[in-house]
Amino acid sequence: MSLSIASLTTGTQAATAQYNAADRRTAPVDVARAEATPAQGDTVRLSPGAIRASVRHESNRQILQQFASSQATSPEGSASTPLSFTLEQLESESGQAIAELFDELGIDLSDSAGIDQSAEATSDRIVDASTAMYATFARQNSDLEGEDLIAAFETTLHDSVDLGYGEAREMLDGIGVGDDIIALGEDTMGLVHAKFDSFFEGLRAQAA
Numbered sequence: 064m065s066l067s068i069a070s071l072t073t074g075t076q077a078a079t080a081q082y083n084a085a086d087r088r089t090a091p092v093d094v095a096r097a098e099a100t101p102a103q104g105d106t107v108r109l110s111p112g113a114i115r116a117s118v119r120h121e122s123n124r125q126i127l128q129q130f131a132s133s134q135a136t137s138p139e140g141s142a143s144t145p146l147s148f149t150l151e152q153l154e155s156e157s158g159q160a161i162a163e164l165f166d167e168l169g170i171d172l173s174d175s176a177g178i179d180q181s182a183e184a185t186s187d188r189i190v191d192a193s194t195a196m197y198a199t200f201a202r203q204n205s206d207l208e209g210e211d212l213i214a215a216f217e218t219t220l221h222d223s224v225d226l227g228y229g230e231a232r233e234m235l236d237g238i239g240v241g242d243d244i245i246a247l248g249e250d251t252m253g254l255v256h257a258k259f260d261s262f263f264e265g266l267r268a269q270a271a
């Protein structure tokens with residue numbers, strides 16, 4: 064389903080207002096870079112909510128990029144096939160309009176050109192970025208260990224991606240996207256949670 068630029072403009076402006084009102088424009092946290100960057104002779108100390116904010120933002124961003132890809136691809140594109148778009152498509156009149164609208168939400172679509180936006184590939188990116196924070200989470204919660212640590216991280220990831228997806232879904236509902244796009248997002252999140260479950264099964268097996 065390809066929406067008109069007018070529909071995208073109206074919906075995205077409304078979503079931007081919601082983002083600002085709810086302070087949803089939290090920048091993604093590059094945990095590895097933050098920890099490696101000296102600050103007055105010491106490493107940067109991440110706030111307790113940094114991981115939650117980063118996972119939430121990544122989930123939100125990936126889902127919105129899926130939608131944007133569906134708008135930037137050719138009319139023959141289908142949400143049932145791997146979605147990707149080229150820089151040439153992004154440079155078209157409609158592509159530039161879409162890019163400008165999503166730039167208001169802090170999403171640079173040029174970073175996504177040529178990237179598979181299917182449910183499988185998108186869920187992999189969300190899960191990889193989220194689970195990579197386990198060591199940092201463990202350092203932030205040194206009072207936890209074993210099952211308590213694993214369970215706390217598990218809850219953090221599941222809750223954070225759901226929050227990020229919920230925010231993206233509000234925007235998509237506000238724009239009035241088709242059922243195929245909503246289904247793509249739902250499929251993606253189903254895979255995210257299933258892959259989280261596999262990850263935590265592995266952690267528990269290692270800890271046993």
